Amino acid sequence: MSLLSVRNLTTEFRVGGQWLAAVSNVSFDLQPGEILGLVGESGCGKSTTAYSLMELLPSNARVANGEVWLRDTQLLGMGESRWRDIRGTQLAMIFQDPMTALDPVFTVGDQVMETLREHLGLSHKDARARTLALFRQVGIPAPEQRFNAYPHQFSGGMSQRIALAIAISCHPHVLIADEPTTALDVTIQAQILRLIRRLLVEGQGTGVLLITHDLGVVAQVCDRVAVMYAGEIVEIGDVQSIFSDPRHPYTQALLNSLPSRQVEPGQLANIQGYVPGLASRPSGCRFNPRCAHAKPICSKQPPPRIQLSPEREVACVLYNE
Amino acid sequence: MRLLRYIAQRLLLLLPVLFGTSILIFLLLRLIPGDPATVILGLRATPERLEIVRDELGLDLPIHLQYIQWLGNILQGDLGQDYRSNVPVTTLLQTRIPVTIQLTLFALILAIVIAVPLGIRAAVYPNGAADRGAMFLGLFGISIPDFWLGIMLILAFALGLRWFPSSGYVPLSESVIGNLRSFFLPALTLAVGLAAVLVRVTRSAVLEVLDRDFVRFLRAKGLREQLVIYKHVLRNASIQIVTVIGLQFGYLLGGAVIVEEVFSLPGVGRLIVNATLERNYPVVQAGMLVVAFLFIVVNLITDVLYGLLNPNIREGQS
Amino acid sequence: MTTVAKTTPNSQRRSYPSVQSLRAWFAASPSAFVGGTLIILLLIIAFSAPLFAPYTPEEMDFAAALTGPSPTHWLGTDNFGRDVLTRVVFGYRISMAVALGSVGVGLIVGVTLGLLAGYFGGIIDNLIMRPMDVLMAFPAIVLVVALTGFVGRNLSIMILAIGIVYVPIFARVMRGATLEIVGQLYVEGARARGASPLRLMLIHVLPNAIAPVLIQASALMGIAILLESGLSFIGLGTQPPDPSLGLMLSEGRQFMTDAPWMVIVPGVAISIAVLGFNLLGNGLQDTLNPSRKGQ
Numbered sequence: 001m002s003l004l005s006v007r008n009l010t011t012e013f014r015v016g017g018q019w020l021a022a023v024s025n026v027s028f029d030l031q032p033g034e035i036l037g038l039v040g041e042s043g044c045g046k047s048t049t050a051y052s053l054m055e056l057l058p059s060n061a062r063v064a065n066g067e068v069w070l071r072d073t074q075l076l077g078m079g080e081s082r083w084r085d086i087r088g089t090q091l092a093m094i095f096q097d098p099m100t101a102l103d104p105v106f107t108v109g110d111q112v113m114e115t116l117r118e119h120l121g122l123s124h125k126d127a128r129a130r131t132l133a134l135f136r137q138v139g140i141p142a143p144e145q146r147f148n149a150y151p152h153q154f155s156g157g158m159s160q161r162i163a164l165a166i167a168i169s170c171h172p173h174v175l176i177a178d179e180p181t182t183a184l185d186v187t188i189q190a191q192i193l194r195l196i197r198r199l200l201v202e203g204q205g206t207g208v209l210l211i212t213h214d215l216g217v218v219a220q221v222c223d224r225v226a227v228m229y230a231g232e233i234v235e236i237g238d239v240q241s242i243f244s245d246p247r248h249p250y251t252q253a254l255l256n257s258l259p260s261r262q263v264e265p266g267q268l269a270n271i272q273g274y275v276p277g278l279a280s281r282p283s284g285c286r287f288n289p290r291c292a293h294a295k296p297i298c299s300k301q302p303p304p305r306i307q308l309s310p311e312r313e314v315a316c317v318l319y320n321e
Numbered sequence: 322m323r324l325l326r327y328i329a330q331r332l333l334l335l336l337p338v339l340f341g342t343s344i345l346i347f348l349l350l351r352l353i354p355g356d357p358a359t360v361i362l363g364l365r366a367t368p369e370r371l372e373i374v375r376d377e378l379g380l381d382l383p384i385h386l387q388y389i390q391w392l393g394n395i396l397q398g399d400l401g402q403d404y405r406s407n408v409p410v411t412t413l414l415q416t417r418i419p420v421t422i423q424l425t426l427f428a429l430i431l432a433i434v435i436a437v438p439l440g441i442r443a444a445v446y447p448n449g450a451a452d453r454g455a456m457f458l459g460l461f462g463i464s465i466p467d468f469w470l471g472i473m474l475i476l477a478f479a480l481g482l483r484w485f486p487s488s489g490y491v492p493l494s495e496s497v498i499g500n501l502r503s504f505f506l507p508a509l510t511l512a513v514g515l516a517a518v519l520v521r522v523t524r525s526a527v528l529e530v531l532d533r534d535f536v537r538f539l540r541a542k543g544l545r546e547q548l549v550i551y552k553h554v555l556r557n558a559s560i561q562i563v564t565v566i567g568l569q570f571g572y573l574l575g576g577a578v579i580v581e582e583v584f585s586l587p588g589v590g591r592l593i594v595n596a597t598l599e600r601n602y603p604v605v606q607a608g609m610l611v612v613a614f615l616f617i618v619v620n621l622i623t624d625v626l627y628g629l630l631n632p633n634i635r636e637g638q639s
Numbered sequence: 640m641t642t643v644a645k646t647t648p649n650s651q652r653r654s655y656p657s658v659q660s661l662r663a664w665f666a667a668s669p670s671a672f673v674g675g676t677l678i679i680l681l682l683i684i685a686f687s688a689p690l691f692a693p694y695t696p697e698e699m700d701f702a703a704a705l706t707g708p709s710p711t712h713w714l715g716t717d718n719f720g721r722d723v724l725t726r727v728v729f730g731y732r733i734s735m736a737v738a739l740g741s742v743g744v745g746l747i748v749g750v751t752l753g754l755l756a757g758y759f760g761g762i763i764d765n766l767i768m769r770p771m772d773v774l775m776a777f778p779a780i781v782l783v784v785a786l787t788g789f790v791g792r793n794l795s796i797m798i799l800a801i802g803i804v805y806v807p808i809f810a811r812v813m814r815g816a817t818l819e820i821v822g823q824l825y826v827e828g829a830r831a832r833g834a835s836p837l838r839l840m841l842i843h844v845l846p847n848a849i850a851p852v853l854i855q856a857s858a859l860m861g862i863a864i865l866l867e868s869g870l871s872f873i874g875l876g877t878q879p880p881d882p883s884l885g886l887m888l889s890e891g892r893q894f895m896t897d898a899p900w901m902v903i904v905p906g907v908a909i910s911i912a913v914l915g916f917n918l919l920g921n922g923l924q925d926t927l928n929p930s931r932k933g934q
Binding site (some may be wrong): 337341342344345350353413463465469470473475476480576578598604609612613 | 753774781784874895905913917
Binding site (some may be wrong): 054055056080083084085086087088089092093094095097100101102103104105106114115119150152163164167 | 368467474532534535538539540541542544545546548553557560630631632633
């Protein structure tokens with residue numbers, strides 16, 4: 001049984017008077033001790049997928065269809081009171097901008113302690129001791145002094161370490177990391193990623209869903225990768241084989257843009273055009289207007305999902321034989 | 322340390338305002354055409370008494386020296402004489418200031434108790450009953466004259482239902498219950514206008530905080546919604562709410578002038594009104610001085626609270 | 640035939656846009672529409688009071704004193720047998736005169752001072768704005784009580800006193816708006832092209848700062864009505880026998896158990912007028928200043 005299993009997830013946003021799908025029919029599995037990268041250009045639905053898994057969508061969005069299984073529990077629609085026993089303890093999350101993720105008016109120590117006391121019912125003294133231990137684990141220098149500091153007194157990297165300390169404090173089974181290093185500079189990026197691997201994946205067997213637009217990050221830490229385009233997963237498989245032999249034209253284009261290392265989140269150097277908006281998604285294969293190998297059929301019907309090997313799946317008509 | 326420096330900075334900024342305020346109050350009496358001594362004592366005053374008053378006010382001196390003398394007296398705690406009753410004005414004020422302070426504080430508490438929970442609910446459940454209620458209070462609360470509201474409350478709850486006295490003042494030392502009963506309707510009257518402003522500010526401040534990233538992170542870490550709202554969101558929104566409360570305190574002091582009149586409460590506001598009606602100018606000046614001083618002190622307290630609530634100012638960058 | 644056929648749709652077309660623009664106004668901001676309509680109605684009633692009022696405000700009928708609402712006196716009579724409806728209609732005259740007059744004074748003086756302070760900055764800014772801080776150190780009603788108390792009690796002094804209280808408010812709004820626009824002007828380099836300061840202020844700065852000033856003006860007209868009636872209520876404003884709404888309220892207090900309409904009617908009348916200005920102000924806020932919507 002997978003640790004986390006997502007089936008046919010469809011999430012919609014209300015735009016004007018109608019509901020438009022931002023995420024369509026997304027399915028994937030996550031195993032214990034595995035890092036799965038979810039990669040794609042901005043606007044492709046990666047973050048919406050993450051918030052759907054936690055049922056933390058903004059008020060103008062809803063999960064229209066799908067199931068999310070955490071081992072043998074179906075999470076979606078389980079109600080706020082049951083969610084509280086899952087969020088933070090079994091399913092934890094960290095965000096893109098660590099500088100705004102912490103409450104500015106409480107000390108960082110308080111914000112870690114609060115989580116411990118809420119979920120584990122620790123006494124003030126025990127919670128404080130655990131917090132200091134967590135600070136050491138995530139590499140906060142001089143934890144006793146920093147305990148009473150406020151978020152604005154921390155750098156981005158240090159703030160992300162605090163957020164990580166909160167996320168791992170209750171030994172989650174799954175960590176969802178939404179672009180956790182995008183706002184940080186490169187050396188700090190590598191430190192945070194190493195920390196995630198060492199503390200969670202190797203230390204506790206946590207499964208990590210790492211959302212990123214940066215293929216460098218994927219190559220660095222992920223075991224498997226799912227490539228998203230316009231709300232759909234177009235290709236999924238282990239990192240090594242996808243990087244050495246990408247099959248979907250979009251994956252190929254993504255990887256072609258990699259050596260230049262100047263990938264802007266909005267646009268890829270080697271692909272014409274932009275990710276289509278919610279209201280203007282093409283019919284058939286959503287990539288067909290930008291695809292170099294597009295055939296007439298691509299604009300008429302959705303591409304088939306093709307199992308290339310037990311590990312790999314691709315959604316493209318090119319491999320339909 | 323940083324907080325102390327911040328407070329010192331605020332104090333320094335207040336000095337010119339205090340100085341200007343004193344000049345304005347001093348000049349008011351000199352604005353009246355004619356001899357100030359005659360203005361104060363009236364036309365039927367004897368020449369001897371006029372001479373005494375002229376001497377006390379230093380009217381023979383040039384005007385800037387008159388001001389310095391007047392200010393010197395005030396700084397020594399001498400606010401002048403009530404020439405009608407020959408009582409020092411400070412004696413008059415001693416019993417009046419606590420009444421006004423109690424009234425305004427009571428009103429402040431009522432306004433907060435009414436507006437803040439309503440504003441929070443309005444923000445958390447947009448378009449719900451609380452949101453409609455907040456909109457109603459926010460609009461009608463500032464449109465209804467306070468003196469009329471006071472009369473209506475008297476008509477309903479004092480003369481009609483007889484739950485509260487219609488006027489008068491029971492000192493706290495005499496009876497705590499009686500004192501609270503005598504203050505309830507006036508305080509409620511005064512509170513409605515402030516509550517109207519406060520409910521809008523609370524609603525928009527909470528809405529703004531709810532939109533911030535850290536709220537999403539708090540929810541992602543599985544915190545109870547009550548803790549998210551009442552610990553984190555409210556604490557962040559309070560920075561803005563407290564600032565507005567401070568700014569609006571002047572409104573309460575102003576409202577007290579009229580509400581004290583409606584409910585016959587012997588406060589500073591009523592003293593100013595009665596003294597103005599009797600053209601008892603030194604008393605008016607002293608009353609204005611007290612009101613301006615209270616107003617400035619409250620603004621200072623607000624600034625300090627703002628600093629205390631805001632770790633950016635309290636702690637500084639490290 | 641043809642001419643008739645041509646003119647009819649033409650004239651319809653001519654009247655159509657005005658109905659449509661009214662409708663558009665309502666759709667854009669129902670609150671501004673309701674408030675604006677209310678204010679216009681009240682202004683018409685106030686300034687053509689003799690046409691509307693069934694009696695004259697001083698007309699006494701002792702036989703009918705303290706009678707409740709009836710077909711002859713729709714809103715009842717007071718202790719002198721004067722018609723309450725008539726006195727309310729005439730009371731609106733004073734309310735509206737004070738509202739327009741005081742905001743007029745405050746706006747003209749305040750906008751001028753704020754414009755100068757914001758445009759020139761430096762010493763001129765300080766010379767203008769520091770005294771404004773002093774005026775702001777008093778609650779409005781206290782300053783108005785003192786000014787009218789020391790100088791005299793009549794309509795024009797009351798208008799002037801409230802106007803003085805409003806000067807710093809307009810000055811601050813205008814100064815802020817000016818600073819913002821002057822900052823942009825430097826980028827445009829209009830100054831470098833040698834335009835005179837006066838020209839710059841009148842042509843570039845003033846029109847662009849009108850929105851915040853109008854929003855403020857609407858709210859302050861409502862407050863002026865509250866101040867006038869409050870002042871008259873405590874005996875420092877309009878003097879008897881003039882029919883101020885606040886004065887009617889204070890006169891009615893003695894009779895409020897026997898003739899509650901004497902206190903209810905003027906209070907409702909004041910509230911309606913203030914509500915109108917507040918609705919208009921809210922609506923202007925939403926339409927002219929959409930970035931701050933809902934605040």
